[in-house]
Amino acid sequence: MPQEGRPVFRAVERSKVYSSVADQILAGVRSGAFPPGTPLPAERVLAERFEVGRGSVREAIRVLEHAGVLDVRVGSGTYVVGDGGSQERVLRARAAVAGEHSPLDLIVARAALEPVCAEHAASARNTNDLRVLEELVLEQERAVREGEDPSAADADFHLAVAAASHNSVLFALERTLVELMRERMWSELKDHSRSRGRRAERYLEHHRQVLRAVERRDHRRARQLMAVHMSEIETDLLTELGSSPDGAH
Structure with a gap:
């Protein structure tokens, strides 16, 4: 003392x-x-x-x-x-x-991992996995329809896809990425990006398509759809950066 x-x-x-x-x-x-x-x-x-x-x-x-x-x-x-x-x-x-990670670095990592998660989910998913994914899509749909923030259901959907792969390493990696998505810079940039045009509706439709591919056990299509989803998110983030006064948030 x-x-x-x-x-x-x-x-x-x-x-x-x-x-x-x-x-x-x-x-x-x-x-x-x-x-x-x-x-x-x-x-x-x-x-x-x-x-x-x-x-x-x-x-x-x-x-x-x-x-x-x-x-x-x-x-x-x-x-x-x-x-x-x-x-x-x-x-x-x-x-x-700021002690955080660049949102653009994060989307690069997600683009490398998440299509693989979707591919393996389509091969390994079970009935309970489908139920969880369907509930999350419905929750995201409700949030978008009512003008609420769909980010929680959105992130949980991606985590559930990784869980449906039944690969513990893929799931652990995806869980780390989801944690990084809670950082301020990612959250603010993604929120700004999602609010423009009909991006929230488009992301929701991407999730529906991934769910259908996983349900059909079409692993190639699931991987392709998730890759397209990640690519469009990256494009939207870059567009958002370009439209801000100083080029970054």
Whole structure:
């Protein structure tokens, strides 16, 4: 316990400092202040400009390097990658600063896994699996019809498809992806995307088609339909990014 009369210290949160530095460097890359292929000012110079410690600058550079925005060359300097200002790289960097995963990276992972889940579900499903999938489609249908958020039923449907594969590894991987889909950046971007046009209705129809293919044990068709579904989600997310004022949410 602290002694009487002595101040109680709390740890200073550094994340806001380095995230602010990262955001300003990103803004410079996107505006052309730091053109592709050019070196950034030295770490010491950046620290002076931002009026922060060199450790915060170093952490910001590390995050942006991991996101593919910057290229740190030992003994030479830190350079802006050729397409470092692209929507995909900027979104990845902002997600990393927030301690999350890029929505575009997440959809790439889903596109790799979920068609396989659908294919195996069509071969391995049982009567109970079909009942669960049908109930989730009906719940999603109700939410869409009544103007409610269908994201929970939507995510549960994808998880149920993986469960119907009766492959514990596929199910564990899909469960991880569903957890990542609860992150703020994914949720906000997907909500904006779903609200445009009739995308919610289109996604629901995709689920109905996947369910019918699984019910018929048509494993090739189930895989194909899920792949199309993932492709359309990715296209819609990219469209949403392109329509936002700064290219990302």
